Amino acid sequence: MSLKHGLLGLLNYGSMTGYELDKAFKASLSFFWQAKTSQIYRELDAMERHGWLTSQRVIQSEKPNKRVYTITEDGKEELVKWLSSPESDIVDAMHVRSAFLMRVFFAGETSIQQSLEMLRRYRQKCLESSEGLRVAYDAISDYGAIVSDEKKSKYWEIVVLYGEAFFDAGLSWTDKAIAILEEELRG
Incomplete structure (x- = not known):
């Protein structure tokens, strides 16, 4: 697009x-x-x-x-x-092109605490972004009423579902990554 x-x-x-x-x-x-x-x-x-x-x-x-x-x-x-x-x-x-994932890939050059902090910030951003999708649902409702075509707003909802899945995947990934590094600290 x-x-x-x-x-x-x-x-x-x-x-x-x-x-x-x-x-x-x-x-x-x-x-x-x-x-x-x-x-x-x-x-x-x-x-x-x-x-x-x-x-x-x-x-x-x-x-x-x-x-x-x-x-x-x-x-x-x-x-x-x-x-x-x-x-x-x-x-x-x-294809994923992410400077953040590149940073995570090489984070072994830093302390585990620094890496955990970075992952926790990312997790927080995923939470905030996920909660921000409510704005998209409000927009679907507002613009759906203007357009008066339920078929079109269904496609808008499908795209927001992708956003939800994307942020849920980010939360799941960070939870697992944080658990791995916390286990390493306890190790």
């Missing part, structure tokens, strides 16, 4: 401002695809130049002006093309 396809997917549900897109993206997609606000706006400009979306400036008297983005037919075609393309990203999904 690329950021542009995620934004096209969100815009396919309806026109939004950059602020609304940023908020929707972070509420629903951020646990598996991160994007900074500046990246989102940069991508929106590029997609408008490609003709995948249009924007309309809305002048407001009591608030700052805003720009409302709308997907075009070309943008819808690009989204469908991407969704229909062979799943080459499945292979990418099967």
Whole structure:
């Protein structure tokens, strides 16, 4: 997936401002695809130049002006093309590239206490992230009501289930790793 396809997917549900897109993206997609606000706006400009979306400036008297983005037919075609393309990203999904795991791999060069602390911090992050998925469920409920298509929100739920399994696996792994190192300390 690329950021542009995620934004096209969100815009396919309806026109939004950059602020609304940023908020929707972070509420629903951020646990598996991160994007900074500046990246989102940069991508929106590029997609408008490609003709995948249009924007309309809305002048407001009591608030700052805003720009409302709308997907075009070309943008819808690009989204469908991407969704229909062979799943080459499945292979990418099967590979792990993690600086953290590289650090764990070489942690034998440090003290067990230092390694335990690192693993406990990772475990805490997994817990926090897992609890943060409630935001994704709230987003599914909120945006599902806007889209009025239960079929689409089922797919959103399936992705959040992956997030739950991912963080559960992280918790299970750290519990086992911590137990191994604590046993080594008692050894």
